Amino acid sequence: MSQKTFAIALMDPPYESENLTTAFRILDVMAQRGHNINLFAYEGAAGLAFAKQTPHPNPVHGKNVAEENHPTTKDQVTALLALAAKNGGKVDWVNCGMCVDERGVGEFVADTRRGSPADFHSFCEASDNVLAIPTK
Amino acid sequence: MAEYLLIESRDPFESNDVGYYYDLASGLVEAGNQVTLFLIQNAVFAARPSAQAPKLQALVHSGIKILADDFALKERGITKLLDGVQLAPIEIVVDHLEAGHKTLWH
Numbered sequence: 001m002s003q004k005t006f007a008i009a010l011m012d013p014p015y016e017s018e019n020l021t022t023a024f025r026i027l028d029v030m031a032q033r034g035h036n037i038n039l040f041a042y043e044g045a046a047g048l049a050f051a052k053q054t055p056h057p058n059p060v061h062g063k064n065v066a067e068e069n070h071p072t073t074k075d076q077v078t079a080l081l082a083l084a085a086k087n088g089g090k091v092d093w094v095n096c097g098m099c100v101d102e103r104g105v106g107e108f109v110a111d112t113r114r115g116s117p118a119d120f121h122s123f124c125e126a127s128d129n130v131l132a133i134p135t136k
Numbered sequence: 137m138a139e140y141l142l143i144e145s146r147d148p149f150e151s152n153d154v155g156y157y158y159d160l161a162s163g164l165v166e167a168g169n170q171v172t173l174f175l176i177q178n179a180v181f182a183a184r185p186s187a188q189a190p191k192l193q194a195l196v197h198s199g200i201k202i203l204a205d206d207f208a209l210k211e212r213g214i215t216k217l218l219d220g221v222q223l224a225p226i227e228i229v230v231d232h233l234e235a236g237h238k239t240l241w242h
Contacts, residue, residue: 001234018177019145029230129233133241
């Protein structure tokens with residue numbers, strides 16, 4: 001299969017919806033196959049790449065940070081970018097500017113950027129296919 | 137004729153909208169399109185043989201290819217599927233996107 005470019009829209013915030021688990025599974029397959037991913041993180045999803053997310057211990061279960069091994073979406077975003085690059089693909093991860101301002105999550109992990117819904121319009125025009133994953 | 141992948145994430149027992157999505161699948165097939173309905177997340181509950189889900193059962197053998205996400209089934213401990221529903225990996229979504237099929241998520 002030749003390299004494709006996909007436009008993806010996410011809207012769910014971190015740590016709330018199974019939609020994101022499924023979305024990252026799909027993104028992982030795209031990255032493994034070396035496709036380009038143009039992703040617009042809208043509304044709550046603008047927090048996925050927020051750099052100040054911190055793994056935590058679980059005192060109820062008596063686990064420290066390492067034992068709890070709590071996943072963060074910022075690490076999942078970073079891993080996605082690395083996997084795509086390893087396989088020859090590019091990820092343009094755009095965080096909706098107004099959404100991050102509203103939520104105070106304007107500090108992103110490396111190689112993601114601030115943008116607007118106009119970026120998603122451009123992504124759709126430039127992509128081979130589009131998948132929008134709305135909130136429920 | 138177009139090819140569609142309709143991804144259903146919701147359990148029909150939690151949302152009446154699911155019935156409308158099944159209707160969309162039927163309508164697209166009746167209009168001459170090829171449709172795959174991919175059940176993910178809680179949508180796979182309807183694919184149990186014991187589920188009282190007549191609207192999904194009506195789609196079986198209607199010309200719609202019905203798939204259920206293997207990961208979602210495993211998470212929920214579902215090991216038996218309604219006749220006519222096939223197990224599928226998440227890679228199926230990317231296969232359809234690569235092929236240029238119109239892909240919708242509900």
